[in-house]
Amino acid sequence: MERLLIKPTKCTPEIVFDPEKGAFSIYGASYPENAYEFYTPIIDWIDNFIKNEKDKNVELNVKMQYFDTSSSKCLLIILEKLESFHKNNNKVNVNWLYHEDDFDSLESAEELFIGLKLPHRFIKE
């Protein structure tokens, strides 16, 4: 499988998903003109990864200064897919980095994990 690499813009995050190492990262801000259009290739890539990989350890690092409501819907879909991968004899761990001044963002991040059985921790920068 090819690595997924998307360069950041002012309103979309940098995406680096390395299937060999199981190292995934999402860094930046997310308020694209059309969140569905931006996240569809990313979600498709994860679907493909889940289909092809077995006995994998995945570590997802997220650091987002801001994500809008449409992006949060897409991020939830990504986390739900990783949750099903985790349930299926793989290991997934999410590290969510946040800035201590930004308790709104931490709250938004915490709410994404409500109802999900996906190992995660929040790390203050």
Added chain:
Amino acid sequence: MINPINIKEINTSDSKSEMIFAFNGVVTQDLIVTLGETIRGELSLYTKPHLVNRVFATFIEMAQNVMHYSDEKFYFDQKSYGKGQLILIKNNDGFEIVIINRVNETQKKALVKKVELVNKMNKNELKDLYIKTRRQKSIDSAKGAGLGFIDIARRSGLPLNVDFENIDSFHHLFQLRVMIQES
């Protein structure tokens, strides 16, 4: 009837309010990014980071609303962008964000219903509605996830202040004013 925002009054020396910016025109993604950066740059000079982030986040959702849902549309590169006004005012209590755009009759009815629902809810009810709506919505149902108004109400912590003014029998001017208070 929408009460006009009196720019002269806002900018007089003894006024307690100060206009930070007012835009009238087609709201594109580039414009939203530029005004978002303006908010971060300008407000950071005299505002706590937490409040800057809250004003920024609320502004982005409100501006996207004009871009996606204004009934007055313009086309560039086969994509449509809504026309409207985006205003940011600083006053004694904090910051006020105002959007004004044209809506049709169907949109007005949907907006009235949505605002009524959001305005009768407390903090926890809004949180539950947000989480439930996000889980249920399908990703491709619309440009937005239908979460914007709930998010705006949660960040403001105050009822959404909306007004409509008749333009003709099919169109209305829609105004949304949101206060983000210093806390």
